[in-house]
Amino acid sequence: MRKEESTAYFMITPVIIVLIFTVGYPFIMAIYLSMTDAEAGKLGSFIGLYNFNQLAISPLFQTAFKNSLLYTFVTVAVKLPLGLILALILNKDLKAKKFLRGIILLPWITPITISAIGWKWMYDSMYGVINWMLINLGLIDHSILWLGKPWLAKVSVMIVNIWRGTPFFAIIILAGLMTISEDVYDAAKVDGAGTLAKFWYITLPLLKPVISFVVLFSTVMTISDYPIVFILTRGGPLNSTHLFSTLAFQIGLSTGYLGRGAAISLFIFPFLLLVVYFQLNLMRGKRWEY
């Protein structure tokens, strides 16, 4: 056990050192900033949790809070099954495998700012290709204001997030699938397992660490997702698509209330820390508990 421990420390130390040196100071500064009344161009003084208190009672922040939770929950809940299914399909022996796997990745690889701008025009109520398709297919008779009505706008930004994020899930899970060697399945077949049983009792458990990782990562990334909403709606209409990130940009960076902006960004930090803790436990599996 001793030897294993020291090997472990030896292997993990470079990461810790690099992170402390590159991130340590900014990380602490950011947290400190959220507890000051700093403004752009003006040094602030320490005010403890005042910013957080003010946010909690602010209707605008409460709206952004609810929006963020809804946005994250729905998109991750959709991306996971879609990504899983896609990964399973891509794992099979398809013609033009290389081509397909590449194409599937396109939404995620294109710089997010530019693809969001593209979607903005696709959603345009007059010129947009989506309305054009729906009208010409006879499904609607007048153009839909995708980005103009609160609930429609929420759905619209979620669709872009899902479009972009599903390949992320799919490819990461796919690599996990590829790591599972054939022998494991062969052994199961010998024991008489059918397709569904193979999937349920072998594939899914083996994929657990990969799936938990990608869900965790996507959740954290989506909660702080910023370009999609910023470019499509700026948080409107009527604040219906405002998220933590866009609100923090608006109050912190554009208006210049840096302390408040930091507090918005970090409001759910403790909660996220808990989520990370639980997911990491899930990933490592109970066997490794000390």
Place this chain on the structure above:
Amino acid sequence: MKKEFRLNKWKVLGMIFCSILLILGSLVYVYAQDSTLRILMFSSFVPQNDEALKAIGAEFGREKGIKVEVDFISIKDMYPKLVAQSDSKSGHDIIGLENLLPITYKGSLLNLDDIIEEIIAQYGPFPNIAKEICYQDNHWKSLPWWIVPFHSTYRMDYFKDVGEQVPKTWEDLLRAGKKLKAIGHPIGIALSATGDSNNALYQIMWGFGARIADSNGVVAINSPETRKALTYVKELYEKTMTPDVLTWDNGGNNRYMLSGVGSWTMNPISIWVIAKRDFPELAEQLNHYGAQYGPMGRHGAGDFYSLGIWDFSPNKALAKEFLLYLYKKDVMNSYLESGQGFNLATHPYFYEHFVFQRNPKISELIGYAEWMHYTGWPAPADKRAQEVYLRWIVPNMFTEVATGTFSMDQAISKAEKELIEIGYKPAK
């Protein structure tokens, strides 16, 4: 089978060595910059503006025997960039400031009283709006440079078809708009979370005498004047506008007019300039008019641009000289000409630039700065006004009433609560 990621210690050492070399190299590059004047400006709608500024910088550099670097950035990205520069106390020497940014950064901007006094001595006083925005805490904090007015852009032919002249008052607009919608060419004013919406709606508010707060910072939005404005916009939306306005960003009305459907909108001349390039027949029919008249006078809005110098700049004297240089007659004239009428002067001396005399389509805009207020007026020009603008409080209120999402009382009361949250004093 290839082992792609096989690295041995020599390769690692080699990479570390190369990195150190490159870091040293870039340090030299960075240190060599110290005798340069660095200017950060936002990329203008008219690319020729950017070229002109670079040329002016180069000319100035030649005269003084120094290097001048002009960098461009998009307006949206300017905000975080300024935060980074002011926080780390390093960056450019001269920075472009939009609207109320001089107020946000007044603590970090160099006082420009001496050069402004020189300009006033030479050309005369600045208009009110310049003083309201750039003069803070008893000092001039930024140099007013140019404005982009938010005026009307309209189709002469459609108005002729319904027997109307260009609308000069808001009432005219409502009357003409109804007829225009009837022939399939509605008007459009953005009712959404975008700058265009702020700029248009504030003008309507002021035209009816409404305001968010008074000059003492007391909330004043709950008033009969506000209700008049809201009633007006609701009717305007229902009877004269296309519903697409709810989805518009700043480019939305451009696209609307360029499609040929739109008959009237509020926008600087960018629509006309693009039309000249791609749709010449449409461009022929476009025209512009200055600020509209309301029952309570003629009020305009737009974007106001000034230049500031960071107080931590290592080249303060040079930077001041450059700002003065920009106001030399031929320099200012050549810059305004490069904009082809997009940017207007902030100083009366330069209002009647030959760019406007030459082209009847933009002659109505001369002297727009005299009608213009910063968005938030008459409330004091400070961070609160900036926050109201950025939180879309006015557009939200009007949108809620126009679409019937909330009743007028509800919408006004919501806006009032937000204004108080932002820091305005409650009315007694």
Place this chain on the structure above:
Amino acid sequence: MRRRLITSILDHISIIPFLLFAFFPFYWMLITSLKKNSELYDLKSIPFWIKEGITLDHYFYLLQKTEFLTWLSNTIIVSILPTIISLIISFPAAYALARLRFRGAILYGMGIFAIYLIPPTLLFIPFSRVISYLKLSNSIWSLIIVYPSFMIPFSTLILSAYFKTIPREIEDSAMIDGCNRLQIIYKIVIPLSIPGVITSTLFSFVFGWQNLIYTIAFISSSSQKTLSAGMVTELIRGDVFYWGSLMAGALLAALPIVLVFAFLMDYYISGLSAGAIK
């Protein structure tokens, strides 16, 4: 035989909706990038077809009138170097997290991940201070130093997840056969985890490729900008969007990576299946 054929057909069909959903925006972007300006604003035009003739003007504008190629090379450098650094550093850490028992493992994991809990739109402020203190402002080196901060945690954790996917028994039996830890890593773990390694490398690379906020904060000169920053500054001016060139830029910025990935992925998979376990 017939069953295999049916399954195969079903597999191919089931991927079509995904393909359409993923790909139709790009088809639309491609058409847009080839349309004349007058057709772009024409309400009667068809989004999926070009009526007035193909034009390469947008591509020419992008490549000649903007510093697109400079931005492209900057972006490549700024994405590759940190990715390699991250991979080297995170590989052993990932293995330790996945396989080795040591005190405080969960804490280490949380510590590594914690960086993601602070959004870059906040983190860039203190980072700017550090960068300007190091006098690296306006140099692509500022990005090369900062990027590992978000690449390393990702690499470490995802690699450790992939390592966990390899059944422990394989390594245990090798240990019984007398291999030491290093040999196991070389002979078993690395070969088996190649898809994971490639994926994590690719994704780290793409994170670097896409990042915008740090570029905006640290870099000003056009010659030092990355793709996203450059395109946004030059091709969006006020309320005018240079749609054609923007879409052209989007495609040119995405396709090379896609081709590389598609090629890489399959090349290494072929070596995977046999050998390693036996």
